Amino acid sequence: MLAFLRCRHRVRHRRWDFRAASGLSNSNSESHGHGKYRDTVLLPHTDFPIRRGASETTAMELRVQEESGFLQLYAWQRARKTKKEFSLHDGPPYANGDPHVGHALNKILKDITNRFHMMRGYKVSYMPGWDCHGLPIELKALAELGLEAENMSALEIRHKARMFAENAIERQKSSFIRWGIMADWDNCYYTFDSKYEAKQLDIFYKMYEKGHIYQDYKPVFWSPSTRTALAEAELEYQQQHTSRSIFAKFPVHKPPPKLSSIIDGSSPVSALVWTTQPWTIPANQAICYMPETEYVLVKCVNTGEQYILAADRVESTALSLGTQLGIISNFKGADLENGVCAHPTISDRISPLLPANHVTMAKGTGLVHTAPAHGIEDYSVASHHKLPVDCLVDESGCFTSGAGTELENKAVLSDGNEAVIQMLNASKTLLKEESFIHSYPYDWRTKKPVIIRASKQWFVNTANIKDKAQETLKKVKFFPSSAISRMLEMLDRRTYWCISRQRSWGVPIPIFYHKQSGEPLINGHTIGHLINLVDQHGSDVWWTHSLEELLPKTILQKSGISLDVVDFEQGRDVLDIWFDSGTSWAHVLEDTDQRADVYMEGKDQLGGWFQSSLLTSVAARNKAPYRNVIVHGFTLSEKGEKMSKSVGNVVDPDVVINGGRDKAKEPAYGADVLRWWVAESNVFTEVMIGPAVLNSARDDINKLRNTLRFMLGNLKGFNPETDTVSSSEMCVIDQYMLHILQDYVSKVTEAYKGFEFGKVTRLLEALVTRELSSFYFSIIKDRLYCDEDRDPKRRSCQTVLAEALDIVVRSFAPILPHLAEEVFQYLPYRKESESVFRTGWIKSSTVWKKPGLVEAIEAACSIRDTFLSSIPGKNSVEYDVTVVVEPGLLFELMETLQAEEISCSSQLNELLMCSQTSLVTELPLDITSEASVMEGSFLINLEDGDICEEETYKVVVQPSTKERCPRCRKYTAPSALTPCPRCLEAIAGKWTQ
Structure with missing residues (x-):
């Protein structure tokens, strides 16, 4: 039957409940060797500390960075001779301030990815970069100058802004290096570099030549607070913005021909509109309706006035106006064709009634006030019907003289808005004004509201390239996969991209104009x-x-x-910074066919850098700049709140590493704790950080250190080159652990490949806590401590410990590089200057694939669970166990663990962790009254279910009859004063010397 088992294929892996036996606990192992046998017990020994204090941690990490050549690692791996290339294009962080935890999350995720691929033999291409132009930098650079800044020339402003950006870059770069980010820090890219700017201008012209860039006068998002046009990616929406909404009348000047019978001039009729932007009324050029929607003519019961509005909006409008509206007549929106209204505040202007598809029934009256200079859809209507697009608002957001003396120089978002409302009131066309809370766009830099304002700008016509961009994007793999839908939606909504900015600090749009x-x-x-x-x-x-x-x-x-x-x-205009950074592929990816394996940024970049990179790349050369896009969430406080300096919940990554002023409140955790926090988080959603999270991360690392220390301590005196035991000569338990380890290697490698670093940490913790510490270590302690140091069985488990240590350390090295290199420095068999990262990824092995191996150990563990459940809270070595199995497959599996009938040192005995084990086919007749008999069963599943047998067994548990060995503490000695035979043999050589 054993021969039969040896030819079997790989078996199905069944989990069980790992539990540490009570016999060889840590406290028991500490008691080994008391008295005259103390020096004969091989207790673990290593100088590797179980934990380090705060100051020790930071000092150790800095020392490891120096001794292990962190700064030289990138150049070393680039110099390797390998055809395998991996490129991760670094999205440029903004050079306008100190590093924050968002930087840490992003940079560490990238570094974990790069280190993993480097260890697997890839030549990693990663050039860190910075976004150096733009208004935020310009504003911060000039903030300290006050009024002096108003008189500065463009060149002086540029000089100040560049100095500010350079200082911010140095501060950020210093932090990135301290976090252990692998890169060539002497060769980064900066968007203000001359060669970068030259390449950007080349891309601009290629897009212009293909007709993708054009100049036009049309409405764009405009920031009065910074006096410049904005792209959608530069907006943030304030959900609790309060607007002054109004219901206003536009008196019918010329009735629609199809409604002449009901609007006969006998009673005044008005088109009723609702808007949250009263200041745009002076720029009104039309009123839009939905042709297929039902409209009505109603009469106000309070005033007798008649209004036109959508049938679906009658009830809500009447409620808002505090009146009742009686329906006089129903008609289709198309019947409003060729009707004309009078402008409510400008006596000589008319507003035609025009059809439009953008009219909705969600709010308002179903009739939309249309000001082409101040609305994207409004502009489309004006373009179709050739209406004027007169902008009456200047760059500061104030009315121009064209708006009339009553409005001139008034800010449209404050006193200008009030003035228009008063004008409507004076003309008796204002029905109601009220506050309306809604989502409204704000300038992401100044945190102040924006307006839509027509001006002459340069645009990328995304409509020309949108279809190709969407088609190309569908070939890109996204992590998480749901992110691609959001980006496709954003692309679908985008009609054009304004790329001109009215500032000094940026790359000039390279255009001359005829005077x-x-x-x-x-x-x-x-x-x-x-x-x-x-x-x-x-x-x-x-x-x-x-x-x-x-x-x-x-x-x-x-x-x-x-x-x-x-x-x-x-x-005098400069290019939008999203165009600036969006063309980075042309400069950075020259040696990789200008296509990166990975772009990895926060979810806000779905509408930002991911999108600008795609649009410029598709427009210039018809392909995406990336193969894979990884999208992570934002960082939040432990309460799930957005971090804010004013709230005081900001977490400074450098304080996390080095500690704050009050070390009791802000201890120094070191860089690896920060990296562990990043890795273990579900980065595809929002990521929380705070003291509790960081303390938990530190505890996780300390638990890991404890396991590493155990392995290092028990490898003293072991040389893998001379002492390794071949798999064929290993104990079955040790072979089984190779199976566990190789299964772990396979799963953890796949998790890294899928950018599931949280899964990596969970797999690591499960291996370390359950399979190693609770199961394997508790079983082999007796063998490690009490067998003769060169005993083949001891060497067998040391072989596994060496393999386990190597696998564990390499598997977490991309996440915890400082700890990984520190462990290598304490290897008892370490070769000089050996580095985790310069010796590659985990080497996979097939030696564990042995038929029946898993089933034998798991069956024994099932028996062990039955045994331990019968002695809750007791020490397992105080008992002898008899395993009763009828002849058959299960018995033969047990025979692979114990060949003789009775043994104190077999592998079955070691697994059960008792003093003596008997393996028999029949229940013994001489069972004592103190014995307990337990029954159990085990399902044997071989050849993926081809062989499936459930066999039963009995476990007889009774107190040991021998004395406790003064050396190994098992009840296997003939006398309490004399060591057991196994211990006598182990110490014989030492005592004869």
Whole structure:
């Protein structure tokens, strides 16, 4: 039958409840060797500390970084000869402040990914970068200058902003290095580098040449607080914004022809509109309706006035107005065609009634006040019907003179809004005004409300490339997979992308304009010349060089233009920073076919960098810049709240590592605790951090250290090169542990590949806590401590310990690099300067794939559970156990663990952790009255279910009849003063020397 088992295939792995036996507990192991046998017991010994104090932790990590060559690791792995490449393109953090936990979450996730792939033999390409332009940096750089900043030239502003960005970069870079991030920190990319800027201008022109970039006068999101246009990605929505909403009348000036019978002029009729932006009423050019929707003519019971509105909105409107509206007539929206209303505040202006698909019935009256200069949909209606798009609001958000003397210079979001409401009241066209709380866009930098305002800007026509971008995106793998749907939705809603900004700190839009006509000048000759200048001197040339240097006469001649240089002027707008960073693929990924294996950023980048990178890449070269996109959540406080300095719940990653001023309240945890927090979190959702979370992470690492220390201590005197036991000669229990370890290797490798680092930590904790500490270590302590040091059985489990230590350390090395290198420094058989990261990933093995191996151990564990359940709270070594199994497959499995009938040292005995084990086929006749008999069963499942047998067994438990051995503490000695035979043999050699 054993021969039969040996030819079986891999068996199905069945879990059981691991429980530490009470016999060889830690406290018991500490008592080993009391008296004259103390020095003969091989207790573990290592200088590896079970835990370190706060100051010791930070000092150790810095020492490990130095001794293990953290800063040289990236260059070393890039120099390796391997064809396998892995590229992770670093999304540039913004260079406008100190590092925060969001940085830590992102950078550490990337580093775990990179270290894993490097250990697996890939040549990792990772160039850290920074987003260095833009308004936030400009504002912060000028904040301390006060009024002085108002008189600064563009070049002076750029100089101040650059200095601010450079200082922020150095602070952030220093922190990233301390966190253990692997990179070539002397070769990073910065969006203000001349070569980066030159490449960006090249991409701009390629997109312009293909018709994807154009100039137009249309409404865009505008920030009065910063006097510049904004892209949607630069907005954040305030959910509790309060607007002054109004119901207003637009008197019917010319009735729609199809409604002439009911609107006959006998009674005044008005179109009823509702808006949350009264300040846009002066810019009204039309009123829109939904053609297929049912509308009504109603009469107000209070005033007798007649209004037109949607049938579905009558009830809610009457409730808001505090009146009753009686329906006079019903008709389709299409019947409003060719009707015209009078403007409520401008006597000589009319507002035609026009059909539009954007009208909804969710709020309002079903008739939409349309101001083309202040609404995206409004602009579309104006374009279709050729209506004027007159903007009466300036860059500061104030009415211009075109709005009239009553409104001129008034801010539209404050006193201008009030003035319009008063004008409506004076013309008796205001029905009601009330506060309305709703979601409203704010400038993400100043945290102040924005408006929509028509102005002349440069745009990327996303409508041209949207279909190709969506098609390309569907070939990209997303983690989590749900993220792709959100990004596709965002792309679908995006009609155009405003890329011009009215600021100084950025890459100039490389356009010249004819002074008289305003026509833009850009072609291959002008852009080629500018790219060369920027490549040599940086984008400051736009401000430092004369017009003749920027646009030489020879360039005009090559362009076929007979005009003189003085007939032109250079533009003053700069490129949106999302275009800045979105073209990073062109600069960073030159050596990787300009396509990264991974982009990994927070979920806000679905509408930001992920999207701008995709749009520029598809527009310029018809392919995505990434193969995989990993999207993580945001960091929150332990209470699930957004972190804010004003609230005082901000967690500073550098304080986490080094401690705060009050070390009692803010202890130093070290970088590895921060990294463990990142890895164990479910990063695909929001990630919480605080003292409780960090303390838990520290405790997890300390528990891991305890396990590592046990393995290191028990490997003293072991040399893998000379003392390793082959798998064929190993104890079955040890072979089984190789099975467990290799199963762990397979699962943990797949978890890393799937970016499931939380799963990695859970697998690691389960292995360390359950399979190793609670199960295997408790079983082999007797063998480790009491067998002769060179005994093959002791060497067998030391072989497994060496393998387990290597596997465990390598498996957590990408997450805890400092701890991994520290462990290697304490290896008793360590070769000089040996590093975890320079010696590769875990080497898989097939030696554990032995038929019947798993079933034999798991069957024995089932028997052990039955035994231990009969002696709750008792010491297992105080008992002898008889296992009764009828002849058959289960008995033969047990014979692989115990060949003789009675044994004190068999593997079955070791697993049961009792003093003596008997393996018989029949229940003994001489059972004492003190004995208890337990019954159990075990399901044998071989060949994936082809062989499936449930066999029963009996366990006879009775107190040991021998004396307690003074050395091993098992009840196997003939006398309490004399060691048992196994111990006598182990110490014989020592005592004869």
